Amino acid sequence: MAIKVKLRTKQISGNRQSLYLDYYPAVRDSKTGKLTRREFLGRFLDNEIEHQAEKYVDETGKQQIRFVPVLDKKGEPKKAKLSPVQKNYNRETLQFAEQVRQKRDNELNKPEIYSGYEKDQLKIKEREEQSFIEYQVRIDFEHHNFQIENFKVKKVNDKIEVVEPSLGYSNLLEEVQILYERILDLIEVLMVFFFGVKAHQKTNGFMTLFRREQFDYSNLLYKYTVLPNMDQQGLTRLII
Numbered sequence: 001m002a003i004k005v006k007l008r009t010k011q012i013s014g015n016r017q018s019l020y021l022d023y024y025p026a027v028r029d030s031k032t033g034k035l036t037r038r039e040f041l042g043r044f045l046d047n048e049i050e051h052q053a054e055k056y057v058d059e060t061g062k063q064q065i066r067f068v069p070v071l072d073k074k075g076e077p078k079k080a081k082l083s084p085v086q087k088n089y090n091r092e093t094l095q096f097a098e099q100v101r102q103k104r105d106n107e108l109n110k111p112e113i114y115s116g117y118e119k120d121q122l123k124i125k126e127r128e129e130q131s132f133i134e135y136q137v138r139i140d141f142e143h144h145n146f147q148i149e150n151f152k153v154k155k156v157n158d159k160i161e162v163v164e165p166s167l168g169y170s171n172l173l174e175e176v177q178i179l180y181e182r183i184l185d186l187i188e189v190l191m192v193f194f195f196g197v198k199a200h201q202k203t204n205g206f207m208t209l210f211r212r213e214q215f216d217y218s219n220l221l222y223k224y225t226v227l228p229n230m231d232q233q234g235l236t237r238l239i240i
Contacts, residue, residue, distance in 0.1 A: 005021055005104050006021070007021060011066075015046065015080060021104060028107065045094070046086045049069050049079060051067040051070060053069070160201060195209065196224070207227065207228060208227070208237060209226055212225060215236050
């Protein structure tokens with residue numbers, strides 16, 4: 001049975017839409033191993049129609065929030081004023097999302113068209129796209145969320161609180177913290193790796209870089225270590 005892959009949007013805060021792929025029937029997530037119908041792409045569109053949040057009570061009696069179009073004096077959906085930059089951003093984002101949709105469709109329904117080499121190249125390209133998506137998240141921070149009007153001030157119990165904007169369903173500054181930690185982790189890995197390469201070269205391969213499976217900084221058991229080049233339990237050789 002062929003799997004249908006459709007590109008869809010979900011209305012979110014900030015007068016934006018989140019892009020995702022809708023699979024039918026469900027497919028297995030390569031990372032979690034669980035069946036899923038949706039794959040969010042981490043990309044967003046600026047709305048051409050203004051939307052506002054509206055509270056409602058669902059069939060279970062739980063209060064929810066949905067986003068509905070803002071109506072003008074004539075009762076028609078009110079058009080948002082998009083700049084040329086925003087229109088171009090929407091166009092490029094849709095082109096990227098459609099390319100991902102076509103690739104997923106081929107992977108699921110036409111696996112025979114890819115050779116082993118092409119599959120490896122697809123994996124490399126997917127990692128590059130993921131890096132680009134993370135870069136685009138940074139652009140979204142600057143383009144949408146760090147605008148001063150997105151930070152709200154309210155009074156709670158005689159105290160003034162600043163309400164931070166969100167990115168999709170996440171708190172903006174929490175996402176910034178995650179990206180910051182990823183950058184620090186990358187710096188650590190690069191420093192350790194080049195240190196290990198230098199030690200490996202200086203000792204003609206006698207010393208090499210390992211990663212420890214179980215590390216404990218308090219007992220000086222570090223995640224990365226340079227040791228004599230031989231098989232050792234609990235260590236993974238990173239330089240051959």
